[in-house]
Amino acid sequence: MSGLETIKLLHYGKCNDIFLAKDSKGNQFALKRFYREELEKRKEYINRDGKLVKKDWFEDFKRALEVQKVLDNESCIKLHGIFGIDFSPEKPTFEDEIDLVFEYAEFGSLMSLESFQEEVPNFPKEVIKCITKDVLNALLYRDFGESEFMTEDGKVKGSRGTYYFLAPEVLEINSSTLSIPDSFEIVELWIIDENDGNAIDMWALGITLWILYFRNFPFYGNSGSIYETITNIQNFNFKTQIQTLKPNNSHEKLEDEDEFVDLLEKILEKDPKKRIKPKEALNHNWLRNVDYEAAREYCRRNIKK
Structure with missing residues (x-):
């Protein structure tokens, strides 16, 4: 194995755990430990026809690691060893x-933030910079996952990722082409029409910002089923959702909330052709002046160790 000494558990997952670890010199790392048995289980499910489907976990895992190995950008967590x-x-x-x-992100998870202050825009700005620079080459930065069959011009012919963050245009497919295990958070969607990879990325970023600010998931239904969630994504109406949430939002109000909501609405535009482009978003008032040092200080104050 890695030979690192594990210090404490940082995160417990369905098929992996993340530990804080250190080497013999005291350097700290995030050690993500996958369990083969769980990886195999996650590739078995019953489809809509009641048939047991078994997929090759090894090839998927290999492809994901190949992406991680080629990432070399200051805005991305670096993989040091396998x-x-x-x-x-x-x-x-x-x-x-x-x-x-992996490189250890000492300030912890964004979801651990106790507040959503003006310093926070550094996160989406860095993500958008990754998108504009094609950091992942022929793959998308979407829900920290990957895209299938991305063409040289940035079009997507198929997609896989956590269904909750997938854009509505990706989900506009016939039910016969949709394969979703009932208890499986990763879905595979095979679609005929090509889609703009950057537009799909921007949608996923918008959902992440929504969750960070409003502290809720906009698409959950009463049943909690994947199919209901996908229907809610397709029927999503930004203005209706915002007006419903604003009066009940217990979060402290941003001084520039109107600018934030304006950008969020442009990112969560259902029509991918009208959705704000990454370079346009970087010039939006809410992202124009980002104080990175203030953001670091903010994390030190607000993230519990």
């Missing part, structure tokens, strides 16, 4: 536990 798996084309091997050693 242990417990060998992608040799002759005879790939893997252990029961697979460790990924």
